[in-house]
Amino acid sequence: MPVDSAVQLVPALLDLPFREGYVRSIIVVSLYVSVLAVTLSTLVSVPVAVLLGFADFPGKRFVKSVINTGMGFPSVVVGLVVLFAVSNQGPLGSLNLIFTKEAMIMSQFVLATPPITAISLAAITGVDDGVRDAARVLGGTRLDVALVVLKEARYGIATAILAGFGRAISEVGSVLIVGGNITSADGISKTRTLTTAIQLEARQGQYQTAMVLGAVLVALVLTVNAVVVRFGDRGVQS
Protein backbone atom coordinates (compact mmCIF):
# COMPACT_ATOMS: atom_id res chain seq x y z
CA MET A 1 0.00 0.00 0.00
CA PRO A 2 2.66 2.63 0.82
CA VAL A 3 4.53 1.60 -2.32
CA ASP A 4 1.38 1.96 -4.42
CA SER A 5 0.59 5.42 -3.19
CA ALA A 6 4.20 6.47 -3.62
CA VAL A 7 4.05 5.32 -7.24
CA GLN A 8 0.86 7.29 -7.80
CA LEU A 9 2.51 10.36 -6.36
CA VAL A 10 5.40 10.34 -8.82
CA PRO A 11 3.51 11.96 -11.73
CA ALA A 12 1.96 14.37 -9.27
CA LEU A 13 5.43 15.34 -8.14
CA LEU A 14 6.49 16.07 -11.70
CA ASP A 15 3.47 18.25 -12.38
CA LEU A 16 3.68 20.29 -9.24
CA PRO A 17 4.37 23.99 -9.48
CA PHE A 18 7.40 24.07 -7.22
CA ARG A 19 10.96 24.68 -8.19
CA GLU A 20 13.53 22.03 -8.66
CA GLY A 21 15.14 21.22 -5.35
CA TYR A 22 12.34 22.66 -3.23
CA VAL A 23 11.17 19.39 -1.71
CA ARG A 24 14.68 18.06 -1.41
CA SER A 25 15.90 21.15 0.40
CA ILE A 26 12.99 20.87 2.85
CA ILE A 27 13.82 17.23 3.58
CA VAL A 28 17.47 18.12 4.05
CA VAL A 29 16.63 20.90 6.52
CA SER A 30 14.23 18.63 8.44
CA LEU A 31 16.75 15.84 8.73
CA TYR A 32 19.67 18.13 9.47
CA VAL A 33 17.88 19.84 12.34
CA SER A 34 16.33 16.69 13.83
CA VAL A 35 19.36 14.43 13.51
CA LEU A 36 21.72 17.01 14.99
CA ALA A 37 19.34 17.90 17.81
CA VAL A 38 18.76 14.23 18.67
CA THR A 39 22.48 13.47 18.52
CA LEU A 40 23.23 16.29 20.96
CA SER A 41 20.31 15.20 23.17
CA THR A 42 21.62 11.65 23.24
CA LEU A 43 25.09 12.80 24.24
CA VAL A 44 23.52 14.56 27.23
CA SER A 45 20.62 12.21 28.01
CA VAL A 46 22.38 8.87 28.22
CA PRO A 47 25.09 9.99 30.68
CA VAL A 48 22.40 11.74 32.75
CA ALA A 49 20.29 8.57 32.73
CA VAL A 50 23.32 6.51 33.78
CA LEU A 51 24.01 8.94 36.61
CA LEU A 52 20.39 8.85 37.74
CA GLY A 53 20.34 5.08 37.47
CA PHE A 54 23.51 4.51 39.47
CA ALA A 55 24.37 7.33 41.82
CA ASP A 56 22.51 8.69 44.78
CA PHE A 57 22.90 12.40 45.22
CA PRO A 58 20.90 15.21 46.79
CA GLY A 59 18.38 16.65 44.37
CA LYS A 60 17.98 13.41 42.42
CA ARG A 61 14.22 13.40 42.89
CA PHE A 62 14.11 17.00 41.73
CA VAL A 63 16.04 16.17 38.54
CA LYS A 64 13.67 13.28 37.86
CA SER A 65 10.60 15.46 38.31
CA VAL A 66 12.10 18.10 36.00
CA ILE A 67 12.56 15.39 33.34
CA ASN A 68 9.03 14.12 33.78
CA THR A 69 7.62 17.63 33.58
CA GLY A 70 9.76 18.24 30.50
CA MET A 71 8.14 15.31 28.72
CA GLY A 72 4.77 16.97 28.78
CA PHE A 73 5.96 20.53 28.31
CA PRO A 74 4.07 22.46 25.60
CA SER A 75 6.42 22.77 22.65
CA VAL A 76 5.23 26.25 21.64
CA VAL A 77 6.32 27.53 25.03
CA VAL A 78 9.75 25.97 24.50
CA GLY A 79 9.85 27.70 21.13
CA LEU A 80 8.88 30.97 22.74
CA VAL A 81 11.58 30.75 25.39
CA VAL A 82 14.26 29.85 22.83
CA LEU A 83 13.05 32.67 20.56
CA PHE A 84 13.39 35.11 23.43
CA ALA A 85 16.85 33.76 24.30
CA VAL A 86 18.17 34.32 20.76
CA SER A 87 16.32 37.58 20.15
CA ASN A 88 18.05 40.97 20.37
CA GLN A 89 16.98 41.44 24.00
CA GLY A 90 17.86 37.84 24.96
CA PRO A 91 21.10 36.52 26.47
CA LEU A 92 22.19 34.94 23.16
CA GLY A 93 21.11 37.93 21.07
CA SER A 94 24.64 38.80 19.97
CA LEU A 95 25.00 35.45 18.17
CA ASN A 96 22.34 36.42 15.60
CA LEU A 97 20.66 33.06 15.75
CA ILE A 98 17.11 34.22 15.26
CA PHE A 99 15.35 32.33 12.43
CA THR A 100 18.30 30.01 11.86
CA LYS A 101 18.68 26.24 11.84
CA GLU A 102 20.84 26.54 14.94
CA ALA A 103 17.97 28.13 16.86
CA MET A 104 15.73 25.29 15.66
CA ILE A 105 18.28 22.75 16.84
CA MET A 106 18.28 24.43 20.24
CA SER A 107 14.53 24.15 20.70
CA GLN A 108 14.45 20.61 19.29
CA PHE A 109 17.22 19.70 21.72
CA VAL A 110 15.16 21.00 24.63
CA LEU A 111 12.15 19.01 23.42
CA ALA A 112 13.93 15.74 22.68
CA THR A 113 16.09 15.54 25.82
CA PRO A 114 13.39 14.74 28.41
CA PRO A 115 11.86 11.76 26.59
CA ILE A 116 15.26 10.34 25.64
CA THR A 117 16.46 10.66 29.23
CA ALA A 118 13.28 9.23 30.75
CA ILE A 119 13.06 6.22 28.43
CA SER A 120 16.80 5.49 28.77
CA LEU A 121 16.49 5.71 32.54
CA ALA A 122 13.58 3.27 32.50
CA ALA A 123 15.66 0.88 30.39
CA ILE A 124 18.65 1.20 32.73
CA THR A 125 16.62 0.72 35.91
CA GLY A 126 14.92 -2.25 34.26
CA VAL A 127 18.19 -4.18 33.99
CA ASP A 128 18.17 -7.17 36.32
CA ASP A 129 19.91 -6.44 39.64
CA GLY A 130 21.53 -9.86 39.42
CA VAL A 131 23.46 -8.75 36.35
CA ARG A 132 24.80 -5.65 38.09
CA ASP A 133 25.74 -7.75 41.07
CA ALA A 134 27.47 -10.29 38.85
CA ALA A 135 29.53 -7.63 37.10
CA ARG A 136 30.62 -6.22 40.45
CA VAL A 137 31.30 -9.52 42.18
CA LEU A 138 33.31 -10.78 39.20
CA GLY A 139 35.65 -7.85 39.76
CA GLY A 140 34.27 -5.03 37.61
CA THR A 141 34.92 -1.41 38.50
CA ARG A 142 32.02 1.05 38.68
CA LEU A 143 32.71 1.90 35.07
CA ASP A 144 32.70 -1.78 34.07
CA VAL A 145 29.38 -2.28 35.84
CA ALA A 146 27.90 0.80 34.14
CA LEU A 147 29.08 -0.50 30.75
CA VAL A 148 27.49 -3.90 31.38
CA VAL A 149 24.21 -2.26 32.35
CA LEU A 150 24.32 0.04 29.31
CA LYS A 151 24.88 -2.97 27.12
CA GLU A 152 21.97 -4.84 28.68
CA ALA A 153 19.78 -1.75 28.19
CA ARG A 154 20.90 -1.14 24.61
CA TYR A 155 17.58 -1.90 22.94
CA GLY A 156 15.69 0.33 25.35
CA ILE A 157 18.16 3.14 24.79
CA ALA A 158 17.90 2.75 21.02
CA THR A 159 14.13 2.97 21.40
CA ALA A 160 14.57 6.15 23.44
CA ILE A 161 16.72 7.78 20.78
CA LEU A 162 14.32 6.88 18.01
CA ALA A 163 11.36 8.12 20.04
CA GLY A 164 13.22 11.43 20.49
CA PHE A 165 13.78 11.57 16.75
CA GLY A 166 10.09 10.91 16.15
CA ARG A 167 9.20 13.82 18.40
CA ALA A 168 11.70 16.15 16.72
CA ILE A 169 10.87 15.36 13.10
CA SER A 170 7.12 15.84 13.60
CA GLU A 171 7.39 19.01 15.67
CA VAL A 172 5.60 22.07 14.25
CA GLY A 173 4.95 24.86 16.75
CA SER A 174 8.37 25.58 18.22
CA VAL A 175 10.11 25.11 14.89
CA LEU A 176 7.81 27.64 13.29
CA ILE A 177 8.41 30.15 16.07
CA VAL A 178 12.21 29.98 16.22
CA GLY A 179 12.89 29.09 12.57
CA GLY A 180 10.34 31.28 10.88
CA ASN A 181 9.63 28.86 8.01
CA ILE A 182 11.91 30.79 5.63
CA THR A 183 12.94 30.04 2.06
CA SER A 184 15.49 31.98 0.07
CA ALA A 185 14.54 34.03 -2.97
CA ASP A 186 15.07 31.10 -5.34
CA GLY A 187 12.62 28.99 -3.34
CA ILE A 188 15.14 26.79 -1.57
CA SER A 189 14.45 26.05 2.09
CA LYS A 190 16.48 27.84 4.71
CA THR A 191 14.51 27.01 7.83
CA ARG A 192 11.46 25.39 6.29
CA THR A 193 10.85 21.86 7.49
CA LEU A 194 8.40 19.24 6.29
CA THR A 195 5.96 20.12 9.04
CA THR A 196 6.04 23.87 8.63
CA ALA A 197 5.95 23.53 4.84
CA ILE A 198 2.85 21.34 5.04
CA GLN A 199 1.21 23.86 7.31
CA LEU A 200 1.96 26.70 4.87
CA GLU A 201 1.04 24.86 1.67
CA ALA A 202 -2.23 23.69 3.16
CA ARG A 203 -3.11 27.19 4.27
CA GLN A 204 -2.43 28.48 0.75
CA GLY A 205 -4.63 25.82 -0.79
CA GLN A 206 -1.71 23.90 -2.34
CA TYR A 207 -3.15 20.62 -1.23
CA GLN A 208 -1.18 18.51 -3.70
CA THR A 209 2.14 19.88 -2.55
CA ALA A 210 1.07 19.50 1.08
CA MET A 211 0.11 15.88 0.41
CA VAL A 212 3.46 15.08 -1.18
CA LEU A 213 5.29 16.57 1.76
CA GLY A 214 2.96 14.77 4.14
CA ALA A 215 3.69 11.47 2.42
CA VAL A 216 7.43 12.07 2.73
CA LEU A 217 7.06 12.88 6.44
CA VAL A 218 4.94 9.80 7.05
CA ALA A 219 7.44 7.64 5.16
CA LEU A 220 10.27 9.00 7.33
CA VAL A 221 8.39 8.46 10.57
CA LEU A 222 7.25 4.97 9.53
CA THR A 223 10.81 4.02 8.68
CA VAL A 224 11.94 5.17 12.10
CA ASN A 225 9.08 3.32 13.79
CA ALA A 226 9.86 0.15 11.87
CA VAL A 227 13.37 0.35 13.25
CA VAL A 228 11.97 0.97 16.76
CA VAL A 229 9.77 -2.11 16.49
CA ARG A 230 12.69 -4.21 15.31
CA PHE A 231 14.80 -3.10 18.25
CA GLY A 232 11.84 -3.62 20.58
CA ASP A 233 11.39 -7.19 19.35
CA ARG A 234 15.02 -8.00 19.92
CA GLY A 235 14.73 -6.54 23.38
CA VAL A 236 11.81 -8.82 24.24
CA GLN A 237 13.53 -11.87 22.81
CA SER A 238 16.63 -11.54 24.94
Place this chain on the structure above:
Amino acid sequence: MLRVANASRSYGDETVLRNLSIEVGSGEVVAVIGPSGVGKTTLLRLLALSLEPDEGTVALDGTDAWAVDAAERRALRRRVGMVFQEASLFDASVARNVEYGLRVRRSWRDRLHDEVAGLVRSNGVADAVHEALDVVGLTQKVVQQADSLSGGEAQRVSFARALAYEPDVLLLDEPTSDLDPRNTAVIEDAIGEARDRGIGVVAATHDMHQAERVADRVAVLLDDGITEIGPTERIFEDPSDERTRKFISGELVY
Protein backbone atom coordinates in the same frame (compact mmCIF):
# COMPACT_ATOMS: atom_id res chain seq x y z
CA MET B 1 41.29 -17.52 54.59
CA LEU B 2 37.93 -15.79 54.21
CA ARG B 3 36.27 -15.15 57.53
CA VAL B 4 32.97 -13.66 58.64
CA ALA B 5 33.05 -12.72 62.32
CA ASN B 6 30.07 -11.82 64.51
CA ALA B 7 28.19 -10.45 61.53
CA SER B 8 24.58 -9.30 61.55
CA ARG B 9 22.53 -8.21 58.61
CA SER B 10 18.96 -6.91 58.32
CA TYR B 11 16.73 -5.93 55.44
CA GLY B 12 14.65 -3.09 56.80
CA ASP B 13 13.20 -4.26 60.11
CA GLU B 14 13.79 -7.93 59.41
CA THR B 15 17.03 -9.30 60.84
CA VAL B 16 18.13 -12.17 58.63
CA LEU B 17 21.49 -13.01 60.18
CA ARG B 18 22.44 -12.33 63.78
CA ASN B 19 25.94 -12.50 65.22
CA LEU B 20 27.11 -15.12 62.77
CA SER B 21 30.66 -16.41 62.29
CA ILE B 22 32.02 -18.73 59.64
CA GLU B 23 35.32 -19.19 57.84
CA VAL B 24 36.76 -21.09 54.90
CA GLY B 25 40.40 -21.95 54.37
CA SER B 26 42.19 -22.85 51.17
CA GLY B 27 41.49 -26.30 49.75
CA GLU B 28 38.46 -26.75 51.95
CA VAL B 29 34.79 -27.23 51.02
CA VAL B 30 32.21 -25.85 53.44
CA ALA B 31 28.54 -26.58 52.78
CA VAL B 32 25.87 -24.26 54.16
CA ILE B 33 22.56 -26.03 54.57
CA GLY B 34 19.32 -24.59 55.77
CA PRO B 35 15.69 -24.11 54.78
CA SER B 36 14.55 -21.72 52.07
CA GLY B 37 14.55 -18.07 53.06
CA VAL B 38 16.83 -18.56 56.06
CA GLY B 39 19.61 -16.34 54.69
CA LYS B 40 22.01 -18.58 52.75
CA THR B 41 22.19 -16.18 49.81
CA THR B 42 22.60 -13.26 52.20
CA LEU B 43 25.52 -15.05 53.86
CA LEU B 44 27.17 -15.75 50.51
CA ARG B 45 26.79 -12.12 49.50
CA LEU B 46 28.53 -11.12 52.73
CA LEU B 47 31.33 -13.54 51.84
CA ALA B 48 31.46 -12.14 48.30
CA LEU B 49 32.07 -8.66 49.77
CA SER B 50 29.08 -7.43 47.81
CA LEU B 51 26.90 -6.81 50.86
CA GLU B 52 28.13 -4.91 53.90
CA PRO B 53 27.29 -6.39 57.31
CA ASP B 54 25.41 -4.10 59.70
CA GLU B 55 27.66 -5.33 62.46
CA GLY B 56 30.73 -7.55 62.52
CA THR B 57 33.50 -7.99 59.98
CA VAL B 58 34.32 -9.85 56.79
CA ALA B 59 38.04 -10.34 56.27
CA LEU B 60 40.17 -11.99 53.60
CA ASP B 61 43.55 -13.11 54.91
CA GLY B 62 43.17 -10.73 57.82
CA THR B 63 42.19 -7.62 55.85
CA ASP B 64 38.82 -6.25 56.97
CA ALA B 65 37.11 -5.61 53.63
CA TRP B 66 34.83 -2.88 54.92
CA ALA B 67 37.57 -0.99 56.72
CA VAL B 68 39.50 -0.31 53.52
CA ASP B 69 38.65 1.94 50.57
CA ALA B 70 36.63 0.84 47.55
CA ALA B 71 39.64 0.13 45.34
CA GLU B 72 41.24 -2.10 47.94
CA ARG B 73 37.94 -3.84 48.54
CA ARG B 74 37.69 -4.50 44.82
CA ALA B 75 41.16 -5.99 44.88
CA LEU B 76 39.99 -8.35 47.64
CA ARG B 77 36.75 -9.08 45.79
CA ARG B 78 38.76 -10.08 42.75
CA ARG B 79 40.14 -13.02 44.68
CA VAL B 80 36.62 -14.35 45.24
CA GLY B 81 34.40 -15.98 42.63
CA MET B 82 30.67 -16.45 42.90
CA VAL B 83 28.06 -18.54 41.10
CA PHE B 84 24.64 -16.99 41.58
CA GLN B 85 21.43 -18.80 42.35
CA GLU B 86 19.89 -17.33 39.19
CA ALA B 87 22.72 -17.73 36.71
CA SER B 88 22.68 -13.95 35.99
CA LEU B 89 24.55 -14.27 32.72
CA PHE B 90 25.19 -11.22 30.57
CA ASP B 91 23.30 -10.81 27.32
CA ALA B 92 26.29 -11.85 25.22
CA SER B 93 27.97 -14.99 23.95
CA VAL B 94 29.08 -17.78 26.30
CA ALA B 95 32.72 -16.86 25.58
CA ARG B 96 32.15 -13.21 26.49
CA ASN B 97 30.50 -14.28 29.73
CA VAL B 98 33.23 -16.66 30.78
CA GLU B 99 36.03 -14.24 29.94
CA TYR B 100 34.37 -11.35 31.79
CA GLY B 101 36.34 -11.68 35.01
CA LEU B 102 39.59 -11.90 33.08
CA ARG B 103 38.69 -8.95 30.89
CA VAL B 104 37.93 -6.53 33.73
CA ARG B 105 41.28 -7.38 35.28
CA ARG B 106 43.17 -6.14 32.23
CA SER B 107 44.12 -2.54 31.50
CA TRP B 108 41.97 -0.54 29.09
CA ARG B 109 44.85 -0.55 26.64
CA ASP B 110 45.13 -4.33 26.72
CA ARG B 111 41.39 -4.68 26.43
CA LEU B 112 41.30 -2.50 23.34
CA HIS B 113 44.15 -4.51 21.92
CA ASP B 114 42.28 -7.75 22.72
CA GLU B 115 39.19 -6.50 20.91
CA VAL B 116 41.17 -5.74 17.78
CA ALA B 117 43.34 -8.84 17.93
CA GLY B 118 40.28 -10.98 18.71
CA LEU B 119 38.99 -10.21 15.23
CA VAL B 120 41.82 -12.09 13.57
CA ARG B 121 43.10 -14.63 16.07
CA SER B 122 42.43 -15.99 19.50
CA ASN B 123 44.49 -14.85 22.48
CA GLY B 124 45.51 -16.22 25.88
CA VAL B 125 42.08 -15.39 27.25
CA ALA B 126 40.55 -17.89 24.85
CA ASP B 127 42.58 -20.70 26.40
CA ALA B 128 41.40 -19.86 29.91
CA VAL B 129 37.81 -19.71 28.65
CA HIS B 130 38.20 -23.07 26.96
CA GLU B 131 39.69 -24.59 30.08
CA ALA B 132 36.92 -23.28 32.35
CA LEU B 133 34.20 -24.48 29.95
CA ASP B 134 35.91 -27.85 29.75
CA VAL B 135 35.52 -28.28 33.51
CA VAL B 136 31.72 -27.99 33.15
CA GLY B 137 31.62 -29.91 29.88
CA LEU B 138 30.39 -27.07 27.68
CA THR B 139 33.25 -26.29 25.31
CA GLN B 140 30.96 -26.87 22.34
CA LYS B 141 28.72 -23.96 23.41
CA VAL B 142 31.43 -21.32 23.35
CA VAL B 143 29.95 -19.19 20.55
CA GLN B 144 26.29 -19.59 21.54
CA GLN B 145 24.35 -16.61 22.93
CA ALA B 146 23.78 -16.89 26.67
CA ASP B 147 20.04 -16.19 26.37
CA SER B 148 19.57 -19.30 24.25
CA LEU B 149 21.05 -21.71 26.82
CA SER B 150 18.92 -24.09 28.85
CA GLY B 151 18.62 -23.37 32.58
CA GLY B 152 21.12 -26.07 33.46
CA GLU B 153 23.60 -24.96 30.80
CA ALA B 154 23.32 -21.37 32.03
CA GLN B 155 24.13 -22.53 35.54
CA ARG B 156 27.18 -24.41 34.32
CA VAL B 157 28.38 -21.42 32.28
CA SER B 158 27.95 -19.31 35.40
CA PHE B 159 30.20 -21.78 37.21
CA ALA B 160 32.81 -21.57 34.45
CA ARG B 161 32.62 -17.77 34.56
CA ALA B 162 33.57 -17.76 38.25
CA LEU B 163 36.27 -20.39 37.78
CA ALA B 164 37.95 -18.78 34.78
CA TYR B 165 39.96 -16.21 36.73
CA GLU B 166 41.14 -18.75 39.31
CA PRO B 167 39.80 -17.20 42.51
CA ASP B 168 41.16 -18.12 45.92
CA VAL B 169 37.63 -18.65 47.20
CA LEU B 170 34.65 -19.90 45.22
CA LEU B 171 31.11 -19.23 46.45
CA LEU B 172 28.33 -21.40 45.06
CA ASP B 173 24.67 -20.53 45.62
CA GLU B 174 22.65 -23.70 44.95
CA PRO B 175 24.96 -24.59 42.07
CA THR B 176 23.04 -27.68 41.00
CA SER B 177 19.42 -26.63 41.63
CA ASP B 178 18.61 -26.72 37.89
CA LEU B 179 20.70 -29.74 36.97
CA ASP B 180 19.93 -33.38 36.24
CA PRO B 181 21.88 -36.07 38.12
CA ARG B 182 24.53 -36.43 35.43
CA ASN B 183 25.33 -32.70 35.34
CA THR B 184 25.10 -32.50 39.11
CA ALA B 185 27.90 -35.04 39.16
CA VAL B 186 29.89 -32.89 36.72
CA ILE B 187 29.60 -29.88 39.04
CA GLU B 188 30.40 -31.93 42.13
CA ASP B 189 33.52 -33.21 40.38
CA ALA B 190 34.41 -29.62 39.51
CA ILE B 191 34.05 -28.68 43.18
CA GLY B 192 36.47 -31.46 44.06
CA GLU B 193 38.88 -30.27 41.39
CA ALA B 194 38.70 -26.71 42.74
CA ARG B 195 39.52 -28.03 46.21
CA ASP B 196 42.50 -29.96 44.82
CA ARG B 197 43.78 -26.74 43.28
CA GLY B 198 43.70 -25.13 46.73
CA ILE B 199 40.56 -23.09 46.20
CA GLY B 200 38.35 -22.67 49.27
CA VAL B 201 34.72 -23.43 48.42
CA VAL B 202 31.52 -22.38 50.21
CA ALA B 203 28.41 -24.01 48.75
CA ALA B 204 24.88 -23.19 49.86
CA THR B 205 22.55 -26.07 49.17
CA HIS B 206 19.12 -27.47 49.94
CA ASP B 207 20.40 -30.93 49.19
CA MET B 208 21.78 -32.58 52.33
CA HIS B 209 23.08 -35.56 50.39
CA GLN B 210 25.08 -33.20 48.23
CA ALA B 211 26.52 -31.58 51.35
CA GLU B 212 27.46 -35.05 52.59
CA ARG B 213 29.13 -35.89 49.27
CA VAL B 214 31.19 -32.74 48.68
CA ALA B 215 31.82 -30.99 51.99
CA ASP B 216 34.67 -31.23 54.45
CA ARG B 217 32.65 -29.20 56.91
CA VAL B 218 28.96 -28.39 57.17
CA ALA B 219 27.30 -25.30 58.63
CA VAL B 220 23.64 -25.59 59.55
CA LEU B 221 21.80 -22.30 59.22
CA LEU B 222 18.49 -22.15 61.10
CA ASP B 223 16.42 -19.08 62.00
CA ASP B 224 18.97 -16.29 62.16
CA GLY B 225 22.23 -18.03 62.87
CA ILE B 226 24.42 -21.08 62.54
CA THR B 227 23.20 -23.64 65.03
CA GLU B 228 26.11 -25.92 64.38
CA ILE B 229 29.24 -26.13 62.27
CA GLY B 230 31.72 -28.98 62.10
CA PRO B 231 33.17 -31.90 60.14
CA THR B 232 30.60 -33.32 57.74
CA GLU B 233 30.53 -36.77 59.23
CA ARG B 234 30.01 -35.59 62.78
CA ILE B 235 27.23 -33.14 61.82
CA PHE B 236 25.30 -35.88 60.05
CA GLU B 237 26.08 -38.75 62.41
CA ASP B 238 26.09 -37.06 65.74
CA PRO B 239 24.82 -33.47 65.84
CA SER B 240 25.10 -31.96 69.30
CA ASP B 241 22.44 -29.30 68.78
CA GLU B 242 18.86 -30.50 69.15
CA ARG B 243 17.43 -28.35 66.33
CA THR B 244 20.25 -29.39 64.00
CA ARG B 245 19.41 -33.00 64.71
CA LYS B 246 15.72 -32.43 64.01
CA PHE B 247 16.47 -30.51 60.81
CA ILE B 248 18.79 -33.20 59.50
CA SER B 249 16.43 -36.01 60.35
CA GLY B 250 13.59 -34.09 58.69
CA GLU B 251 11.54 -33.75 61.86
CA LEU B 252 11.94 -30.00 61.86
CA VAL B 253 9.66 -28.88 59.06
CA TYR B 254 9.74 -25.28 57.88
